[in-house]
Amino acid sequence: MKPYKSFIRSILKIQRTCQLYIYPRIAKFGVGRGQWYFLNRLLFENDGLNQETLSEEMVVDKAHTTRAIRNLEENGFVCCQKDEIDGRKKKVFVTEKSREIESDYHQIFKDLNAILVKDFSGEEKEALRNYLHRMMNNIQEFIDESERTSGH
Template identity: 40%
Template sequence: MDLSQESKATFGKFISAVYWQRNSFFLKRFNKFNIGCGQYRFLLNLYLQDGITQEELSSKLMVDKATTARAIKKLEEEGYVSRSVLEEDKRAYKIMITEKSLSIKKEFFEILDEWENEVMRNLSVEEKKSLLHLLEKIASSNIS
């Protein structure tokens, strides 16, 4: 199916609007922890899989290594993560969450739930399933 220029612009407009709304929401909510909208995704993935390498984190989040390094550096400066050199590869860093991270974990996930509930509040169960399926499909198309 070929989309008209107007439809293409509308798709991009809505994706952009959701992106900026999400950033604004998380910027406000995570500000009290000195976590920016650029770092929360990294901390989330570390909560789910503590002790992975920076390279693994970059791959999981589909971002370049420099972006990961900057985010981890900020989280480390704030005391939320620590890095250690891997014994088997001195060029690689293992990232671990700290006690400070654990102390905010419950509220961190409450903020994520609040966002998802807010975004999905006007959708039926079927619409939610369909939307998630379509977004997953788009995200996995691996466009570079």
């Protein structure tokens, strides 16, 4: 297997192969393949975000966020609460049940990260982080720009 000229092609393939790692492991916790990244965000960083913010951060349609959060709620991983100040917003919090599995659940993703860069030096990992961050900013900036001018 040779390196791809196309960056997006490599990104896509890594992403898909990682799903093969993630799906069977999160399934053991009862988390669906369309929900893990929401739970990760809320559990490993901070909760209390509303669905609009979650949609933007995860870069998914808000319709999907509605259904994914509802699913997580039905399975007891999160609970929602209307924003006192702005009645349109629904704030999402993780439950005690999520906190109980947090450590074991987190291990899945720590392990995956270790596998991805298993032969990388410390400097290489730092460079990679920097490159990924810049690529993310570059494409995000382009999308934001075109929304501001034409679309919106």
